[in-house]
Amino acid sequence: MTDPIMRADAVAYVVFARRDIATMVRFLEDFGFVDTRISLDQRRFLRGYGSQPYCVELIASDQDGFVGFGFTARSANDLERLAQATGATVEPHDAPGGGQRLRLHDPDGVRVDVVHGGAPVAPLPVREALSAVNTPTVARRINTPLRTELAPSPVFRIGHVVLQSTNFETTSSWYAQHLGVLPTDILSVADGSPALGFFRLDRGQEPTDHHSLAILAGPSPAMLHISTETIDLDAIGQGHQYLRGRGWSHHWGIGRHLLGSQIFDYWKDPVGDEWEHYADGDLMTADHPTGHDRLSRAGLWVWGDDLPESMRPPGPLPADAPPIARRIVDALLVPPRPWLP
Numbered sequence: 184m185t186d187p188i189m190r191a192d193a194v195a196y197v198v199f200a201r202r203d204i205a206t207m208v209r210f211l212e213d214f215g216f217v218d219t220r221i222s223l224d225q226r227r228f229l230r231g232y233g234s235q236p237y238c239v240e241l242i243a244s245d246q247d248g249f250v251g252f253g254f255t256a257r258s259a260n261d262l263e264r265l266a267q268a269t270g271a272t273v274e275p276h277d278a279p280g281g282g283q284r285l286r287l288h289d290p291d292g293v294r295v296d297v298v299h300g301g302a303p304v305a306p307l308p309v310r311e312a313l314s315a316v317n318t319p320t321v322a323r324r325i326n327t328p329l330r331t332e333l334a335p336s337p338v339f340r341i342g343h344v345v346l347q348s349t350n351f352e353t354t355s356s357w358y359a360q361h362l363g364v365l366p367t368d369i370l371s372v373a374d375g376s377p378a379l380g381f382f383r384l385d386r387g388q389e390p391t392d393h394h395s396l397a398i399l400a401g402p403s404p405a406m407l408h409i410s411t412e413t414i415d416l417d418a419i420g421q422g423h424q425y426l427r428g429r430g431w432s433h434h435w436g437i438g439r440h441l442l443g444s445q446i447f448d449y450w451k452d453p454v455g456d457e458w459e460h461y462a463d464g465d466l467m468t469a470d471h472p473t474g475h476d477r478l479s480r481a482g483l484w485v486w487g488d489d490l491p492e493s494m495r496p497p498g499p500l501p502a503d504a505p506p507i508a509r510r511i512v513d514a515l516l517v518p519p520r521p522w523l524p
């Protein structure tokens with residue numbers, strides 16, 4: 184494979200169009216984001232507890248939808264190289280933090296921004312992870328009861344974005360070529376075709392998440408979920424109770440994933456898009472070898488409830504559905520555990 188044009192450093196933010204901004208802001212605050220109260224040209228911005236100036240941009244619209252997402256680049260040269268390779272223009276980033284931005288679109292039309300030079304914000308104070316865990320053989324927490332707060336799970340940052348694409352190879356190659364993503368795990372269907380790919384950023388020897396982007400082959404382009412990192416299992420558990428108490432729709436979890444190893448919990452926003460809290464995910468360096476396996480429902484989670492019906496492929500598929508979509512349905516229909524249907 185040829186060298187990528189540049190290697191992205193982090194996922195910066197996600198962008199959604201929403202008819203009802205106020206209700207979406209209420210959900211995101213309950214989910215653990217913080218409203219910046221910055222409003223620019225009908226756009227609202229929410230931040231996390233980390234140093235990104237914002238993590239979610241909401242655009243007032245007469246239609247609900249996923250618009251796209253943004254990556255940070257390590258240098259202004261990266262933006263210049265992307266501009267030369269694509270013909271796109273480097274322009275001022277008209278959003279909190281500022282800096283420079285290049286706007287691309289992936290093969291499915293998803294907006295992909297690459298930003299550099301923005302001013303980071305001071306992280307917000309948050310408790311430490313609960314690392315003083317007592318085990319049968321090691322006493323670490325003595326005379327110190329464990330008390331965590333019933334509160335939103337503090338979201339530090341966007342962890343990953345999962346997209347569905349009608350052309351797995353074209354879309355994954357586009358992200359590899361333009362943003363330097365590396366395949367961490369590739370799952371294939373019965374005929375050997377890749378069906379689900381987990382891609383991480385190439386940060387050399389600096390550890391990075393098991394995946395910042397995942398791509399599922401499917402009958403139509405779609406955004407499947409946005410994942411966010413929080414502190415630990417207790418933050419996920421308390422955030423889960425908090426979201427329940429606020430009346431939002433739970434989707435899947437709490438459980439632990441297999442590929443990426445994250446403890447996870449999925450919720451639906453006011454229009455049904457999926458948002459994941461995670462903690463304790465795998466970190467890899469660039470030299471970690473790519474894993475290859477067969478796609479199965481059993482291979483998506485280690486413990487926790489089975490994949491919800493709505494996350495499984497819809498059936499029956501349209502007559503003109505690509506063969507890969509049928510093979511994915513077949514793979515995901517196999518019961519994941521002996522005691523499950």
Ligand SMILES: [Fe+2]
Nearest residue numbers: 345408410459
């Ligand atoms: Fe996820």
